[in-house]
Amino acid sequence: MKKEPIIHVKNVSKSYPIAGKEFMALKQIDLSLNEGEFAGIVGPSGSGKTTLLNIIGSLDKPTQGDAFVLNKDIKALSHNEAASLRNYHIGFIFQVFNLLPVYTVFENVEFALLLQNNSAKERREAVMRALNWVGLTDHADKRPDKLSGGESQRVAIARAMVKAPKIVLADEPTANLDSENAHEILKTMKKLNQELGTTFLFSTHDEKVMGYLDRIIHLRDGKIEKDEKNKL
């Protein structure tokens, strides 16, 4: 029996009103991702990468077409249902880390679990497990301002992974990292993808990232130009 794709985007278009005119950010996109894929949307700035990622992450809705994530119709979700989908099944990793500065590393990772009403013991175990994945257990009590860029991004990965999501969406995750840290981060994510089977979808134009991807979806002017297995 053929497995259902974990992400299924059918004929999706997205337009925004800009200066009284409709700007088409995405034009009739068709895309499917299976569970456990390590894929990336690659394209220049303004090509629609982030818009597509936002729709898949239930932060936005398509103007036309349908987007299904874990069999949930993104267009039909209420705000609370979309929040619940993100809470339980989707992890986000951002370009600028976006850790909450007043909380410790432990608390930043724990925050995702607070929304799921887990017990303190469950949270502690899950947080330490996630910090172990990214090699930061000895930094648990530090504040983000005491961490390097690479360490901060690893905390962000732990925060995205702590709730064991089905999908992790990473928007330019290496853009603020030096080459060495970027490779470390990508290796960590690849390891988590292989060990836990989590689906990773990147938005990037960083060649370092492309080297790690199994599948590259080229986006230009809101259209998929090419969708290929990575031969690198």
Add this chain to the structure above:
Amino acid sequence: MIKFIIRGILRDKSKSIIPIAVISVGVMVTVMMSGFLEGVFSDVINQNAKLDTGHVKIMTKPYAENKEQLPNDLALLGINELIDSLNLNYPDLIWTPRIKFGGIMDVPDASGNTKLQGPGIGLAISILSEESGELQRLQLNKSLKKGRLPKRSGEIILSDNYATKLNISPGEKITFFGSTMEGSMVFQSYEMTGTVEFGSPLMDKGTFIIDIRDAQNMLDMENGTGELLGYFKDDKYDDQKALVIAENFNAKFQESKDEYAPVMFTLKDQNGLRESLDMGDAFSGIFIFIFILAMSLVLWNTGLIGGLRRYNEFGIRLALGESKNNVFKLLLIEASVIGLIGSIIGTSLGLVFCYYLQEVGIDISKDVANSTIIMPSVMRAYVTSDLFYIGFIPGLFSMLFGTALAGRGIYKRETARLFKELEV
């Protein structure tokens, strides 16, 4: 979750200390200003009532028209009968006669020759009768600076400044020179038993007090008085009640042909108090309103800025799967907690300062030394029940309102747009 958020607020000084400090200061100043203005106006009313106007005052019409001249030749007569009638008709009031008169006070030396002389204003009250309540009303026991109060006829007390000016000490003799109500010359010697401080520069300048019976005998005012003062038994001035009583009393004498017919005035209808107190009340009301409004705007803005500054945090929380409702709800809870803490601190500090100002006050005696109106020489605040909420309510709700407005942005925008604006 709430604990987690509160922990964050406490760690981030810009989210906690600064808004709490702004609210505390705003609420404290509101409470202080309100208590202080209430105290000053109440003191002006109380002091005028106690020293001069009563809650209501009865004089003859011509006496009232010339009262600055202390015209005892126009005094009320037959006051015992009048008091009996007043007690019957107005049982809420206590009546007490007072005579004011002017003259020269002469202090003799050991051989009986004039040592020092000076003009003075005499105030004759029922000082020897405990039932009159005049001792308590004028707080003469508290005001005593030297010696003792008169215990028998023929004794006199002077304001402390006046006694210093005349260089007279308790136990010495002093002679009054003046005229009777009929205009005959009169002189009478008294034993000075002590000095008092009234706390009103006008009274402290040159006032002496004798018993009313001594004054009636000396001034040929048997069963007469210059002024008959009425005080509400609960000792609180009620302008509406006083106006009704005065109107009722005056209506009885409206058609009277007697040119010495009595006329009643309320406290506020004397010494121009109605205009000045009403104006003062209006100004203080406007001032407090403007202050509360300004404070509310500052706090509203604090809440607004505080909310806007945290858009980045909200974006992260939304991305992590927190619902808009929950972000907004927790934001309001935070604002309530901060508003509550700030309001409690501000109200407490305001009350402490008010209590200090109530007990110690601000001495303005030098500034009002030449004042021609009766006003307290020490300005005090009053701690009243309204001080517990006058700053508390705007302190709590302004912050909440500002935060709610800032949080409204979370609902007005689509999640993705908000997410983008949140700089995530």
